Amino acid sequence: MVKKIAIAGLGLIGGSFAKAIKQKTAHEVIGFDSSQDTLDRAFQDEAIDQKGNWNLLKETNILILALYPDSAIQFFKDALPYLSKKTLVVDLCGVKTYIFNQISPLCKENGLVYIGAHPMAGRECSGYASSLPDLFKGASFILTPGDNADTEAVNGLTELADELGFSQCIVTTPEHHDEMIAYTSQLAHVVSASYIKSPRAEFQNGYSAGSYKDMTRVAKLNETMWSELFLENASPLLREIDEMILHLTEYRNAIAKKDRPLLTRLLKDSRGRKEQFG
Amino acid sequence: MVKKIAIAGLGLIGGSFAKAIKQKTAHEVIGFDSSQDTLDRAFQDEAIDQKGNWNLLKETNILILALYPDSAIQFFKDALPYLSKKTLVVDLCGVKTYIFNQISPLCKENGLVYIGAHPMAGRECSGYASSLPDLFKGASFILTPGDNADTEAVNGLTELADELGFSQCIVTTPEHHDEMIAYTSQLAHVVSASYIKSPRAEFQNGYSAGSYKDMTRVAKLNETMWSELFLENASPLLREIDEMILHLTEYRNAIAKKDRPLLTRLLKDSRGRKEQFG
Numbered sequence: 001m002v003k004k005i006a007i008a009g010l011g012l013i014g015g016s017f018a019k020a021i022k023q024k025t026a027h028e029v030i031g032f033d034s035s036q037d038t039l040d041r042a043f044q045d046e047a048i049d050q051k052g053n054w055n056l057l058k059e060t061n062i063l064i065l066a067l068y069p070d071s072a073i074q075f076f077k078d079a080l081p082y083l084s085k086k087t088l089v090v091d092l093c094g095v096k097t098y099i100f101n102q103i104s105p106l107c108k109e110n111g112l113v114y115i116g117a118h119p120m121a122g123r124e125c126s127g128y129a130s131s132l133p134d135l136f137k138g139a140s141f142i143l144t145p146g147d148n149a150d151t152e153a154v155n156g157l158t159e160l161a162d163e164l165g166f167s168q169c170i171v172t173t174p175e176h177h178d179e180m181i182a183y184t185s186q187l188a189h190v191v192s193a194s195y196i197k198s199p200r201a202e203f204q205n206g207y208s209a210g211s212y213k214d215m216t217r218v219a220k221l222n223e224t225m226w227s228e229l230f231l232e233n234a235s236p237l238l239r240e241i242d243e244m245i246l247h248l249t250e251y252r253n254a255i256a257k258k259d260r261p262l263l264t265r266l267l268k269d270s271r272g273r274k275e276q277f278g
Numbered sequence: 279m280v281k282k283i284a285i286a287g288l289g290l291i292g293g294s295f296a297k298a299i300k301q302k303t304a305h306e307v308i309g310f311d312s313s314q315d316t317l318d319r320a321f322q323d324e325a326i327d328q329k330g331n332w333n334l335l336k337e338t339n340i341l342i343l344a345l346y347p348d349s350a351i352q353f354f355k356d357a358l359p360y361l362s363k364k365t366l367v368v369d370l371c372g373v374k375t376y377i378f379n380q381i382s383p384l385c386k387e388n389g390l391v392y393i394g395a396h397p398m399a400g401r402e403c404s405g406y407a408s409s410l411p412d413l414f415k416g417a418s419f420i421l422t423p424g425d426n427a428d429t430e431a432v433n434g435l436t437e438l439a440d441e442l443g444f445s446q447c448i449v450t451t452p453e454h455h456d457e458m459i460a461y462t463s464q465l466a467h468v469v470s471a472s473y474i475k476s477p478r479a480e481f482q483n484g485y486s487a488g489s490y491k492d493m494t495r496v497a498k499l500n501e502t503m504w505s506e507l508f509l510e511n512a513s514p515l516l517r518e519i520d521e522m523i524l525h526l527t528e529y530r531n532a533i534a535k536k537d538r539p540l541l542t543r544l545l546k547d548s549r550g551r552k553e554q555f556g
Contacts, residue, residue: 120487140484170484180485183478188489191469193548194525198518200461201555206418206448207458209398211466214492219552223545227538234533240476241530245523247472252519255512260505267501270471274497277479 003061006052008032008075010042012123013092014066015131018047020164023133027160030056032075038128047131057082062160065091068228069099076103085111088153092117094181094225096144096174098232104146113153114146116174118181119166124220137165144174182236189226190241192219281339284308284330286353288320290401291370292344293409296325298442301411305438308334310353316406325409335360340438343369346506347377354381363389366431370395372459372503374422374452376510382424391431392424394452396459397444402498415443422452460514467504468519470497 005021007014010033018029031048033039042048050056057063057079065072072091083089089112093099096116107114121139123130141161145154158169195201196219204212230237254263283299285292288311296307309326311317320326328334335341335357343350350369361367367390371377374394385392399417401408419439423432436447473479474497482490508515532541 120485122487122489139487142485168484177485180478180481183476184482184486184490187473187476188493190526190529191473191493192489193545194522194529195465195469196548196551196555197525198461198465198521200458200518201551203458204462205556206446207398207420207455208462209400209417211400211470211496212462214495215466215469216552217492218489219548221545221549223542223549226545227542230533230541231536231538234536238530238533240478241526241533243476244472245526245530247475248468248519248523248526251468251472252516252523255508255516255519258509258512260509263508264501264505267471267499267504270474270497271499271501273474273479274494277474278483 003027004030004056004059005062005064006030006032006057006060007048007064007066008052008072008079009065009067010038010047010128010131011066012126012128012130012135013119014064015042015047015128016121016133016135017064017066017092017164018042019045019131019133020136021160022047022049024165025160025163030060033128041128054079054082057087058084060084060087062088062090065089065093067093068225069093069095069232070228073099073102076106080106080110083110083112086113088113088115088157090115090117090157092119094118094185094229095233096177096181100144100146100174107146108148113149115149115153115157116144116146116177117157118142118177120185124218126222126225134165136161138167139165141166141169142177143169143171144177145171178233179236179239182233183240186230186233186237187240187244189218189221190230190237191244192216193221195219281305282308282334282337283340283342284310284335284338285326285342285344286310286330286350286357287343287345288316288325288406288409289344290404290406290408290413291397292342293320293325293406294399294411294413295342295344295370295442296320297323297409297411298414299438300325300327302443303438303441308338311406319406332357332360336362338362338365340366340368343367343371345371346503347371347373347510348506351377351380354384358384358388361388361390364391366391366393366435368393368395368435370397372396372463372507373511374455378422378424378452385424386426391427393427393431393435394422394424394455395435396420396455398463402496404500404503412443414439416445417443419444419447420455421447421449422455423449456511457514457517460511461518464508464511464515465518465522467496467499468508468515469522470494471499473497
């Protein structure tokens with residue numbers, strides 16, 4: 001069945017969803033964006049079929065919120081009076097508990113179906129101009145279904161994810177998502193942003209290879225988005241930063257003591273963990 | 279002029295040098311390795327022309343030490359009585375001051391020419407089986423010439439580096455090399471080895487994307503080599519680890535205080551540094 005899919009926010013993620021849906025499925029895309037310029041470009045690119053307005057929401061089967069969390073919540077509240085019952089509401093924010101707790105009860109009260117979601121894909125650049133139809137190829141799609149999202153709703157979203165190129169969908173709780181993402185993604189950004197602060201960064205050219213590039217790649221981050229995401233997931237993220245400082249200090253002390261057997265043991269354990277856990 | 283180049287140690291780096299020299303130049307390679315098996319394989323692969331013995335060193339123009347620092351120094355001392363005057367001695371170790379201070383004076387006393395060197399290339403695996411003729415393609419080659427290495431000697435080595443695919447040679451002091459490498463390479467390995475120690479690493483599958491992969495790639499390290507290299511460059515490395523902990527703590531405190539303006543400012547500064555310094 002051809003569906004009408006409204007996407008709020010045509011940045012890197014929303015724009016990539018729009019392009020992927022248009023290129024890989026028969027569904028219709030209605031685009032919302034605060035920038036008229038972005039809407040015009042997306043329409044020219046045939047990434048959207050129509051520029052959105054509230055009245056178009058009535059016939060929308062799926063509303064995808066691809067905005068920063070606070071803006072996504074605000075957009076959803078504004079859109080609520082216009083949505084038909086049984087509309088599937090999906091947000092694509094990088095934190096889940098914070099947004100789940102605000103959107104899920106409202107969906108339940110209003111007969112809407114809510115599934116929180118997080119596409120594990122990104123680029124170290126942002127905005128519609130960076131969006132790509134193949135951004136999600138091979139990526140994992142994490143789903144945190146609300147109380148009234150039944151198996152049928154989850155299967156429907158999983159099928160769409162398959163069509164868009166995701167390699168797997170993982171269903172979990174918002175809390176488990178957030179503690180995992182604090183580690184796999186948010187900590188990586190904090191570490192990279194810390195790594196680049198050494199006074200030696202200025203002179204790295206000619207003295208660096210792959211490991212420096214890997215460590216600093218995501219330091220080129222969007223500070224507006226990440227400062228919001230970090231604070232909305234502060235507790236799990238603080239735990240990971242503390243864990244990181246603990247292990248750096250362990251290495252620091254082994255090196256300061258020139259304790260080669262201890263240092264070798266610590267490194268061997270790290271290698272073993274990487275080999276085992278991937 | 280066709281040169282005879284002896285390579286001591288046919289692991290990832292020495293093996294790649296041997297393969298690159300044989301594939302890209304007319305020079306002759308004499309291989310030394312403690313493993314007879316590795317020597318046999320390298321000879322079969324035509325990565326070396328001859329298996330080494332002390333008597334072959336007399337006619338060697340260049341001796342390349344591609345062993346861990348302490349083994350490189352030992353091999354050099356054992357080889358010293360067999361080397362002809364003006365032989366160019368080059369080590370490829372990842373630390374320079376430690377080895378420079380031991381080899382450079384001996385070279386001077388014995389009429390040999392010494393250039394410390396460090397190819398800024400590697401892989402997260404080791405040994406002859408991992409060596410590649412194109413490992414150095416596009417990489418930087420850092421040179422720390424000894425007192426009696428004149429311009430002609432440095433130019434000769436630079437020409438060879440060009441032939442092997444290096445994109446640039448950088449001439450500097452052992453001390454500057456070491457403080458830069460502590461940051462660009464050694465710290466990256468300590469950070470990666472610390473990152474993988476979180477209890478959440480075990481469950482990362484499905485919850486991770488590029489940034490986790492980048493952060494943990496080099497955790498798969500050779501603990502025997504890196505524990506030696508870290509301790510031979512302890513002071514610059516400790517400075518970088520402390521710097522890293524300082525900035526992680528800065529981020530930690532901004533998040534704990536929920537200070538969005540401060541957090542945004544810190545992140546913006548990191549992004550600016552990455553954009554400016556590369």
